[in-house]
Amino acid sequence: MPSDASPATVPVLSVCGLSVDYATARGVVHALDDVSFELASGETLGIVGESGCGKSTLARAVVRLVDPSAGTIRLGEEDITHASRRQLRAARRDIQMVLQDPAASLDPRWTVGELLAEPLAIHRIGSRAERRGRVADLLRKVGLPPEAAGRRPHEFSGGQRQRIGIARALALEPKIVVLDEPVSALDVSVQAQILNLLTDLQRTLGVSFLFIGHDLSVVEYISDRVAVMYLGRIVELGDRDSLWRRPAHPYTRALLDAAPRIDGPAVPTGPGLSGDTPSPYDLPTGCRFHTRCPIATELCRHEAPATRELSPGHLVACHFPDTGAEPSSSARFGSGI
Numbered sequence: 001m002p003s004d005a006s007p008a009t010v011p012v013l014s015v016c017g018l019s020v021d022y023a024t025a026r027g028v029v030h031a032l033d034d035v036s037f038e039l040a041s042g043e044t045l046g047i048v049g050e051s052g053c054g055k056s057t058l059a060r061a062v063v064r065l066v067d068p069s070a071g072t073i074r075l076g077e078e079d080i081t082h083a084s085r086r087q088l089r090a091a092r093r094d095i096q097m098v099l100q101d102p103a104a105s106l107d108p109r110w111t112v113g114e115l116l117a118e119p120l121a122i123h124r125i126g127s128r129a130e131r132r133g134r135v136a137d138l139l140r141k142v143g144l145p146p147e148a149a150g151r152r153p154h155e156f157s158g159g160q161r162q163r164i165g166i167a168r169a170l171a172l173e174p175k176i177v178v179l180d181e182p183v184s185a186l187d188v189s190v191q192a193q194i195l196n197l198l199t200d201l202q203r204t205l206g207v208s209f210l211f212i213g214h215d216l217s218v219v220e221y222i223s224d225r226v227a228v229m230y231l232g233r234i235v236e237l238g239d240r241d242s243l244w245r246r247p248a249h250p251y252t253r254a255l256l257d258a259a260p261r262i263d264g265p266a267v268p269t270g271p272g273l274s275g276d277t278p279s280p281y282d283l284p285t286g287c288r289f290h291t292r293c294p295i296a297t298e299l300c301r302h303e304a305p306a307t308r309e310l311s312p313g314h315l316v317a318c319h320f321p322d323t324g325a326e327p328s329s330s331a332r333f334g335s336g337i
């Protein structure tokens with residue numbers, strides 16, 4: 001029987017106390033502050049929050065495109081927080097990223113076949129002929145015909161380009177794919193196709209996803225667990241169903257209240273969020289949400305709440321978490337945040 005320390009129980013990604021600062025002409029932006037979570041093999045962790053809360057910074061930090069100012073990032077048991085370029089190149093086999101429009105950042109003179117074969121060539125995988133076979137296989141996996149290999153990304157629609165981006169991310173058979181708003185630029189019907197493709201790929205390949213999104217209905221659909229971020233911090237983290245049924249943090253509740261329900265009225269069901277997000281250059285003292293929180297007290301204005309576990313796996317950073325909300329089984333569908 002495997003012990004607790006067996007490889008099967010080691011998360012594929014462990015982020016502990018991660019902080020990222022940006023030095024700008026106006027001052028320092030603390031874009032991420034003491035963020036911790038784990039990602040298990042084959043699961044999807046969704047990350048939600050308003051614009052500017054640090055979602056993309058988190059995505060870029062875990063693939064080490066930005067340097068953390070504190071904390072640790074582990075891929076399995078390997079600490080990559082301060083990995084050298086060479087070590088990072090090896091780590092790229094395990095962790096890959098998909099952007100909103102990956103093709104936009106790729107050389108338009110390259111064919112799709114060349115773009116998909118490139119990661120294999122960099123990592124010296126297979127002969128030329130074998131790589132051609134791998135490219136055809138990748139295209140098939142993402143639902144594109146083999147002829148797509150000879151065309152260039154701009155010849156494809158947005159949804160097809162996203163399929164190409166996903167195929168490129170999967171070329172090295174990574175354990176983790178970080179998806180940064182992968183369907184935000186697509187029409188709703190195309191979004192559904194891409195989300196279904198991702199869930200199918202996860203089922204067949206066992207890959208883990210860190211899924212960044214701002215549309216709650218999309219994140220709800222794809223995620224096993226969800227982390228809610230506010231101004232650089234995770235304020236609530238838990239399994240998707242309990243979070244949607246019984247949000248404990250007033251910010252999570254406000255986000256969910258602001259999103260219309262699939263089976264309910266077409267308008268938002270609750271008061272949602274009032275007030276503007278504070279400036280990242282001048283963060284509120286105490287709990288960062290207190291300036292917009294309907295239940296804030298003096299304590300919240302002065303003391304940052306510690307993160308505590310309300311029930312197994314359900315974490316919240318609030319002095320007064322709601323533990324008594326009535327459960328509701330209705331799904332929500334909506335405009336997002």
Ligand SMILES: Nc1ncnc2c1ncn2[C@@H]1O[C@H](COP(=O)(O)OP(=O)(O)OP(=O)(O)O)[C@@H](O)[C@H]1O
Pocket residue numbers: 022023024029031049050051052053054055056057058214280
């Ligand atoms: N390169 C940078 N230099 C300076 N500040 C930055 C940089 N990138 C992001 N920021 C700031 O860091 C904070 C977090 O930004 P980030 O893009 O990670 O948030 P986000 O939640 O992904 O937002 P969005 O949904 O709008 O992309 C914001 O205040 C942003 O202005």
